[in-house]
Amino acid sequence: MQLAIDKTIMQDAREDAKAIAKAIKAFIDEKTTTSVERSILRLLGIDQATDFGVPLVNAVVDHIVEHGDLSRGVCHYMAHAVKKTDKSPKAIATLIASGKMHMKDFAKKAVPDYSVLTPYFLATEKIIQHQAKKRREHLHEYDVPEKYVIVATGNIYEDIKQALSAVEKGADIIAVIRTTGQSLLDYVPDGVTQEGFGGTYATQENFRLMREALDESTKTHGRYIKLVNYASGLCMPEIAVLGAIERLDMMLNDSLYGIIFRDINMQRTFIDQHFSRVIGAYSDIVINTGEDNYLTTTDAFDNAHTVIASQFINEQFASLAGMPSRLMGLGHAYEIDPAKPHSFLYEIANAQLSRQCFPNAPLKYMPPTKHMHGDIFNGIAQNTLFNIAAQLTGQNIHLLGMLTEAIHTPFVSDRALALNNAKHIETAMLALKDELTIKPGGMIEKRANDVLKDAKKLLESIREMGLFKALEKGTFADIARTQDGGKGLEGVFDKHPHYRNIPMERFMQALKAGESNE
Amino acid sequence: MNKKLLLPYGDTLDDGKVQLSFSLPCPCNPTGDAAAKATAEAMGLYDVHVVHSSALGEGFSFYVVYGMRKDPIDISTLEVRDVETQAMSKDEVEAFIAEKFDRPLVFIGASTGSDAHTVGIDAIMNMKGIHGHYGLERYKGIQAINLGSQVDNETLLEKAKEHRADVILVSQTVTQKDIHIRNLTAFVELLEAEGERDNFIIVVGGARISHALAKELGFDAGFGPKKYAFDVASFAVNALFDKMRHQE
Incomplete structure (x- = not known):
C-alpha cells in the first residue's frame, strides 16, 4: 500500500526543517545548562545522593554555580581537582557535598589537562557499549x-x-x-x-x-x-x-x-x-x-x-x-x-x-x-x-x-x-x-498530499521567522511560549571561550567514525 | 410518595440481569472460576454464571460474569442532587451577562494536580468546545483563561488572583486511588487558609465528579459527564449575579 506523494514538496519540507534546526543549533552551541553539566558528572561515574537525598551531581554543580563559574564547564573543575588530589571524581564529589573540599580556586585557573578524566569516561563508555552489545545480541x-x-x-x-x-x-x-x-x-x-x-x-x-x-x-x-x-x-x-x-x-x-x-x-x-x-x-x-x-x-x-x-x-x-x-x-x-x-x-x-x-x-x-x-x-x-x-x-x-x-x-x-x-x-x-x-x-x-502541502507551508513560515518566534506565536498545539519564559532558564549558561564538553566530543567522534564504517 | 421499584433489565422486565468483569490475583483454574462466582454472589447476585475466564499471566486471571439481582431498589427514595440553576443557551448566557454585568467575567480553568489530561477542561473552555457545544472562549462577555494540565493548586490560585478571576474551574479527568478527592479538598482548604474562598465561584468538573460530591468537598457546583460549557456558564453567571446582589 503506497500513496503517490509529491516528492518535491517532501524534499522542500525537509530542507526547511534542516534550516530551522541548524539556526537553533548555532544558538545552542554557545550555551550549556546545569543538567548538561550534571550529565557529564554522571558520565564520570558520579552516582548516588547525600544523606539528605541530594544527588551528588547536583551538589557539585550547585557548588560551582555558587562559588565558581559554571560557564567553564564541570570538566574544567573536575580535571583540576583530579590532578590535584589524585582522587576519583566520585570521591571528590562526596568531599564537596560534605563541605570538605572547595572548587572555588579552580575557577580562575588555566586550561587543565583533560586527559586525567579519560579513564573515568572510558569506564562509563565501556558499560554503555556492553549494554548496547547485549541488546543487539538479544534483539532479533x-x-x-x-x-x-x-x-x-x-x-x-x-x-x-x-x-x-x-x-x-x-x-x-x-x-x-x-x-x-x-x-x-x-x-x-x-x-x-x-x-x-x-x-x-x-x-x-x-x-x-x-x-x-x-x-x-x-x-x-x-x-x-x-x-x-x-x-x-x-x-x-x-x-x-x-x-x-x-x-x-x-x-x-x-x-x-x-x-x-x-x-x-x-x-x-x-x-x-x-x-x-x-x-x-x-x-x-x-x-x-x-x-x-x-x-x-x-x-x-x-x-x-x-x-x-x-x-x-x-x-x-x-x-x-x-x-x-x-x-x-x-x-x-x-x-x-x-x-x-x-x-x-x-x-x-x-x-x-x-x-x-x-x-x-x-x-x-x-x-x-x-x-x-x-x-x-x-x-x-x-x-x-x-x-x-x-x-x-x-x-x-x-x-x-x-x-x-x-x-x-x-x-x-x-x-x-x-x-x-x-x-x-x-x-x-x-x-x-x-x-x-x-x-x-x-x-x-x-488528503495526504493536502496535509503535506500545509506542513510545508508551515515549515516555510517557521524558517522565515525562526523557531523561537514560531513558538512565541503558538504554532504548535495552540500554546504560546516566550524565549525567556518558562521553567529552568536560570540553569542556562553562556560557554566560556575555553569551555569543553569532553563526552559530547568523544561521542560525536565515535558516531562519525561509526557512520563511515557503515 | 409512591414506591417505584426497579431492577436491572436484560431482555425481560425484572429479570435483574447484571454483567460484570474483573480480575483476581489467582491462577486461572477451576478454583479461580469458583472464586469469581463466589465474588459475584457476595455482591448480592444469584444464579451467577462465569461465562469467560482467561489467564492474565502468572498469578492473575480475568472473568466475565453474569448474575441476577433479586431485590429491587425504590427510585422514589433516592436523593439526587443536581445543579439547580436552569441551564441557558449560549445566546441567553451572553444576553444575561450583557444585561446584568458592566464588565466581562473572567473564568480561569485548569486540570490540577497529577492529572495530565486536558480533554475535560478543553471541552468546556476551548473555542471549539465539544459535541457541537462551543466552549467558553467563544462566549461574548466571558474572558476564558485555560491554564492546561498538571497545574498545582497554588499556581491556580495565584493566576486566579493575578487575572482577577470571577470563576475558577477545576478539572479532574483520570484519577488513581482517589487522589482527585485529596487534591480537590486541598484546593478548598488552600482558598480558605488564604481567606480567598469568598472571592471566587469555584466549580469542579470531570468524569467521576457529581454535584453532590462537589458540594461535599466545598465547591459551589460540580459537573459530571454530559455537561457542556453552557451548563457551567449558566450556573456561574447566576451564582455571580446572586453574589453581587448579596453584596449590594
Missing part, C-alpha cells in the same frame, strides 16, 4: 508493529508484576510512566521508590530493577522485551545517561514537548535535547517524540499538518545529534473525532503519509484518547480501528489503547484485553497491506 527481527503498553502504579515492585503479566500476554515493549511532576524536578531522585502519582519515579535503581525483571522474562519467553522511560523535562540528558547505563531501549525525547506542554524554557530544552540525543545515538537508544500530543489539545483533523511539520523538525534535530533514522521514533496519533464522516480514511492518510515521509524511522503511533469518554465498549471499537490503521500503514511502535482511557490508569485486565485485540487484528490482517492498493487520486491520497 521484530514483528511490526511492536506492541507497547504502559505500567503506572507508582510502586516499582507492583509495576514489575504488571509488566510481567503484560509480557505473558504478548507485549513487546514496556513503558514505565513517570510520576506526575517529575519533569519539573531539577534533579533525578535516587534509589528505589514505591510511591508516585499516576506513575513511578524515574530513578537509576528503578530502571535497574525493571530491566532485571524483563531480562529474566526474556529467558523464559525467548523474546527480548524493550524498556522505555522518559528522557524529558528538566533532567533530560541526565536521564539519557541513566537509561544508557541501565540499558533502556527507548526514551521519550522530544525537542519541543517540554516547551509546549510543561512550560520549560525553550533555550534550556533545545540545549538539553541536543546532548540527550547525542547520548541516545551513542548508546543505540530509540527516541520517541511527542507530536501526538498536539492532537489532544487541538482539533486532530485541522492540525494534522503540525504533526508532520514537527516530525520533520525532530528528525533534523536528531540528525544534528548524530542519530541515524533507525533510532528516530517519530510520534503521531489516531485522534480524529470518530463522529466525523470518513475519519478512518483521514487517519489512514495521516499514518501512511508519516510512513512515507520517514521510511526508515520506527514510527511511534499513539491510540485514541481524546474521544474516549467512559463508554468502554465504544472504546474497544475505537481501539480496533486504530489497530487496523497501525497494521495497514506498517507502524512500528504501536502503543496500545486502553478501553478504560479517561477513567483510570490501566487495570491488569485492560492491558490484556488491549493485547488480545491487537494480536487479533495483526493475525487476521497479516498481509493485507501488501494486498491493497489505494485508489489513485482518491480521498486518501488527496
Whole structure:
C-alpha cells in the first residue's frame, strides 16, 4: 500500500526543517545548562545522593554555580581537582557535598589537562557499549508493529508484576510512566521508590530493577522485551545517561514537548535535547517524540499538518545529534473525532503519509484518547480501528489503547484485553497491506498530499521567522511560549571561550567514525 | 410518595440481569472460576454464571460474569442532587451577562494536580468546545483563561488572583486511588487558609465528579459527564449575579 506523494514538496519540507534546526543549533552551541553539566558528572561515574537525598551531581554543580563559574564547564573543575588530589571524581564529589573540599580556586585557573578524566569516561563508555552489545545480541527481527503498553502504579515492585503479566500476554515493549511532576524536578531522585502519582519515579535503581525483571522474562519467553522511560523535562540528558547505563531501549525525547506542554524554557530544552540525543545515538537508544500530543489539545483533523511539520523538525534535530533514522521514533496519533464522516480514511492518510515521509524511522503511533469518554465498549471499537490503521500503514511502535482511557490508569485486565485485540487484528490482517492498493487520486491520497502541502507551508513560515518566534506565536498545539519564559532558564549558561564538553566530543567522534564504517 | 421499584433489565422486565468483569490475583483454574462466582454472589447476585475466564499471566486471571439481582431498589427514595440553576443557551448566557454585568467575567480553568489530561477542561473552555457545544472562549462577555494540565493548586490560585478571576474551574479527568478527592479538598482548604474562598465561584468538573460530591468537598457546583460549557456558564453567571446582589 503506497500513496503517490509529491516528492518535491517532501524534499522542500525537509530542507526547511534542516534550516530551522541548524539556526537553533548555532544558538545552542554557545550555551550549556546545569543538567548538561550534571550529565557529564554522571558520565564520570558520579552516582548516588547525600544523606539528605541530594544527588551528588547536583551538589557539585550547585557548588560551582555558587562559588565558581559554571560557564567553564564541570570538566574544567573536575580535571583540576583530579590532578590535584589524585582522587576519583566520585570521591571528590562526596568531599564537596560534605563541605570538605572547595572548587572555588579552580575557577580562575588555566586550561587543565583533560586527559586525567579519560579513564573515568572510558569506564562509563565501556558499560554503555556492553549494554548496547547485549541488546543487539538479544534483539532479533521484530514483528511490526511492536506492541507497547504502559505500567503506572507508582510502586516499582507492583509495576514489575504488571509488566510481567503484560509480557505473558504478548507485549513487546514496556513503558514505565513517570510520576506526575517529575519533569519539573531539577534533579533525578535516587534509589528505589514505591510511591508516585499516576506513575513511578524515574530513578537509576528503578530502571535497574525493571530491566532485571524483563531480562529474566526474556529467558523464559525467548523474546527480548524493550524498556522505555522518559528522557524529558528538566533532567533530560541526565536521564539519557541513566537509561544508557541501565540499558533502556527507548526514551521519550522530544525537542519541543517540554516547551509546549510543561512550560520549560525553550533555550534550556533545545540545549538539553541536543546532548540527550547525542547520548541516545551513542548508546543505540530509540527516541520517541511527542507530536501526538498536539492532537489532544487541538482539533486532530485541522492540525494534522503540525504533526508532520514537527516530525520533520525532530528528525533534523536528531540528525544534528548524530542519530541515524533507525533510532528516530517519530510520534503521531489516531485522534480524529470518530463522529466525523470518513475519519478512518483521514487517519489512514495521516499514518501512511508519516510512513512515507520517514521510511526508515520506527514510527511511534499513539491510540485514541481524546474521544474516549467512559463508554468502554465504544472504546474497544475505537481501539480496533486504530489497530487496523497501525497494521495497514506498517507502524512500528504501536502503543496500545486502553478501553478504560479517561477513567483510570490501566487495570491488569485492560492491558490484556488491549493485547488480545491487537494480536487479533495483526493475525487476521497479516498481509493485507501488501494486498491493497489505494485508489489513485482518491480521498486518501488527496488528503495526504493536502496535509503535506500545509506542513510545508508551515515549515516555510517557521524558517522565515525562526523557531523561537514560531513558538512565541503558538504554532504548535495552540500554546504560546516566550524565549525567556518558562521553567529552568536560570540553569542556562553562556560557554566560556575555553569551555569543553569532553563526552559530547568523544561521542560525536565515535558516531562519525561509526557512520563511515557503515 | 409512591414506591417505584426497579431492577436491572436484560431482555425481560425484572429479570435483574447484571454483567460484570474483573480480575483476581489467582491462577486461572477451576478454583479461580469458583472464586469469581463466589465474588459475584457476595455482591448480592444469584444464579451467577462465569461465562469467560482467561489467564492474565502468572498469578492473575480475568472473568466475565453474569448474575441476577433479586431485590429491587425504590427510585422514589433516592436523593439526587443536581445543579439547580436552569441551564441557558449560549445566546441567553451572553444576553444575561450583557444585561446584568458592566464588565466581562473572567473564568480561569485548569486540570490540577497529577492529572495530565486536558480533554475535560478543553471541552468546556476551548473555542471549539465539544459535541457541537462551543466552549467558553467563544462566549461574548466571558474572558476564558485555560491554564492546561498538571497545574498545582497554588499556581491556580495565584493566576486566579493575578487575572482577577470571577470563576475558577477545576478539572479532574483520570484519577488513581482517589487522589482527585485529596487534591480537590486541598484546593478548598488552600482558598480558605488564604481567606480567598469568598472571592471566587469555584466549580469542579470531570468524569467521576457529581454535584453532590462537589458540594461535599466545598465547591459551589460540580459537573459530571454530559455537561457542556453552557451548563457551567449558566450556573456561574447566576451564582455571580446572586453574589453581587448579596453584596449590594
